[in-house]
Amino acid sequence: MTDTNAIQFRLRHTMLPVSDLERSVDFYTRLLGMTVLRRRSDPVGGRSIAYVGYDEEAMATVLELIATEGKPVAPWAGHIAVAVSDLKALCARLEAEGVSFAMPLKAIENGTSRFQANILDPDRFMIELNELRSGLNG
Amino acid sequence: MTDTNAIQFRLRHTMLPVSDLERSVDFYTRLLGMTVLRRRSDPVGGRSIAYVGYDEEAMATVLELIATEGKPVAPWAGHIAVAVSDLKALCARLEAEGVSFAMPLKAIENGTSRFQANILDPDRFMIELNELRSGLNG
Numbered sequence A, B: 001m002t003d004t005n006a007i008q009f010r011l012r013h014t015m016l017p018v019s020d021l022e023r024s025v026d027f028y029t030r031l032l033g034m035t036v037l038r039r040r041s042d043p044v045g046g047r048s049i050a051y052v053g054y055d056e057e058a059m060a061t062v063l064e065l066i067a068t069e070g071k072p073v074a075p076w077a078g079h080i081a082v083a084v085s086d087l088k089a090l091c092a093r094l095e096a097e098g099v100s101f102a103m104p105l106k107a108i109e110n111g112t113s114r115f116q117a118n119i120l121d122p123d124r125f126m127i128e129l130n131e132l133r134s135g136l137n138g
Helices: A021-031 A087-096 B021-031 B087-096
Strands: A002-004 A007-018 A035-042 A047-053 A062-068 A079-084 A101-107 A113-120 A126-132 B002-004 B007-018 B035-042 B047-053 B062-068 B079-084 B101-107 B113-120 B126-132
Touching: A007 A021, A021 A035, A021 A047, A021 A062, A087 A101, A087 A113, A087 A126, B007 B021, B021 B035, B021 B047, B021 B062, B087 B101, B087 B113, B087 B126
Parallel strands: A007 A062, A079 A126, B007 B062, B079 B126
Antiparallel strands: A002 A007, A007 B079, A035 A047, A047 A062, A079 B007, A101 A113, A113 A126, B002 B007, B035 B047, B047 B062, B101 B113, B113 B126
């Protein structure tokens, strides 16, 4: 939180439009260790919504996954980055689950990460996975 | 942070590809109260990178803004949500600055927000602004 000209701010979530909410919830919870923090639906707008993340919404920035009936998912040029304590173990699990890799696990010579891999979520949004040299909060 | 099968995770950042790094840094710092936490450049890849946010990178999820020479910015169907303590004051300031609104400030009858407005960043990525009923961490 920062105070600028007496106005305070907090980053709440990043919204990703998804094509199949349960498929995406399964991906982010079972494979990437997130928890479903809240669900809501908007029947008028044909939207089903789930909030997933690693901490309570009041404390941390989370992902908002929104599936909208009849609305195709657009590609995204951005990505989400997730720090992981044991990337080799996670990648072995993701490979066994058939997850698509945009970049296989590799050692990084310099920089803050020791290992990195890039995977694609069910809608082919990119997730960068980093094992940091200085631990999870490095 | 969550421990799933002994692997720990943390959401580090959301990357937004931008067309003019300094224009975007100015927008997120001067208008949305973020701080520049780190900068780096990748001359080989023609990339200039800035990390902006409301807390230290080790503690909080931040935005990674990347400008790549000669690479146009693709549209994004997602959005970033920011909680704001005084949305009327902020919107007055944003209007005076000529920021584009995708949805003008409006009162919300039900739900967690008292007021909401949607603005567009310099690359027309959507930022949802919420004044929450229960305060900044509501």
